[in-house]
Amino acid sequence: MNQDSTQQKLARIERRAHELGFDGFGVADPDVGSAGLRFQKWLDDGFDGTMAYMKRGEDKRLDLNQVLPGVRSVLCLRMNYFTVPKSLDFLQDRLTGDISSYALDLDYHDVMTPRLQQLEETLLAEFPECRTKRYVDTGPVLEKPLAQKAGLGWIGKHTNLLTEGLGSWYFLAEILIDVDLPRSRPAVDHCGTCESCIDICPTRAIVAPYVLDSRKCISYLTIELKGVIPVEFRKAIGNRIYGCDDCQIVCPWNSYAVPTDEAVYQERQETRLLIDLMRLDDEGFRARFRNSPVKRIKRRGLLRNVAVALGNSGDPAAAPVLTAALQDAEPLIRAHAVWALAELLGDSALPLFETHLAEESDLDVLREIELVKTH
Known part of the structure; x- marks a missing residue:
């Protein structure tokens, strides 16, 4: 196979990637190098934090040969999800829940995976004997260091990938292939002395430039964490109920963001009012968030977050719906409703607990009640 032929094939593959809606395309070698040591x-x-899958997949992330034996190249792809500009003004609308921009409509896994499959078909047509493996941020792949090697962007101080003239509002995907393809030119870091992302983080989760302590990150706390949200972070969460975009909102490079043509990422016209969301039963949750990334945290996770946001709202009108939540079948929801009611009503919340939680046995709920009594 001569190099000219490979280059021509790669050009056709890239052209097909763009036809499928991927606006960024590059090739990296599979060696993660120093990024593996940092990981x-x-x-x-x-x-x-509690993301056990990170440690579980450590060896594979460090050696992609364990993911696809004989891997020679990694095709790195980027898909823009930016729809409308976002500022921090959402913090003033304390009775409306904020959802991270990437999760406003369809689950990107469901959007991107079929397109990756089609791109794999193109790879197989160009290289009939090849073997491939695709991922949309779900596999044991250090996707951001590889994407930087593939020229898609550089890893910013907030640990998101950044691209000149585009910013960071995009998804990443990869296809591993056992064919040696021409490499792309790696991207260069252009963060300079800027530390806007570090300064804005509500929980100080960016503990050093390029280092994120997930345990403090609101995206982790509202999505990845399955249990009780630590008390020390609840007020900082504000009205964020799924993820956090603050570090991206303030990043100067995102002033260059260009809206996507993909209709699947436009916000669906349904309520984000906290009181309405707090009333969702199982069926209502499934209907409201069908095919959305939010479904991942299930009703118990969402209403946990909504309870915290209502506790931060400062509006006693939220008390009735939170009082009703004290009788929810999910202890996680009851526990956070206790905290929220105490935030809104102070000691006046104690009789509610005595009435509705007199026979409570769940340790997390009992611990929340005790915290209210002792503070």
Whole structure:
């Protein structure tokens, strides 16, 4: 196979990627190099929190041969999801829940995976004997370091990938292939002395430039964390009920963001009013968030977050719906409703607990009641 032929094939593959809606395309070698050492240090520091899958897939992330034996190249792809400009003004609308911009409509996994499959078909047509493996941020792949090597952007101080003239509002995907393809020119870091993302973080989760302690990150706390949200972070969460965009909102490079042509990422016209969301039963949750990334955290996770946001709203009108939540079948929801009612009503919330939780046995709920009594 001569190099000219490979280059021509790669050009056709890239053209097909753009036809499928991927606006960024590059090729990296599979060696993660020093990024692997940084990942190991991040794990050793415990910054992965309860995300056990990170540690579980450590060896594969460090050696992609364990993911696809004989891998020679990684095709890295980017898909823009930016729809409308976003500012921090959402913080003033305290009775409306904020959802991270990437999760406003269809689940990107469901959008991108079929397109990756089609691109794999193109790869197979160009290289009939090849073997491939695709991922949309769900596999044991250090996707951001590979994307930087593939020229798609550089890893910013907030640890998101950034691209000149585009910003960071996009998804990443990869196809591993056992064919040696021409490499792309790696991207260069253009963060300079800017630390806007570090300064804005509500929970100080960016503990050093390029280092994120997930355990403090609101995206982790509202999505990845399955249990009780630590008390020390609840007020900082504000009205964010799924993820957090603050570090991207203030990033100067995102002033260059260009809206996507993809209709699937436009916000669906349904309520984000906290009181309405707090009333959702199982059926209502499934209907409201069908095919949305939010479905991942299930009703119990969402209403946990909504309860915290209502506790931060400062509006006693939220008390009735939170009082009703004290009788929810999910202890996680009851526990956070206790905190929220105490935030809104102070000691006046105690009789509500005595009335509705007199026979409570769940330790998390009982612990929340005790915290209210002792503070």
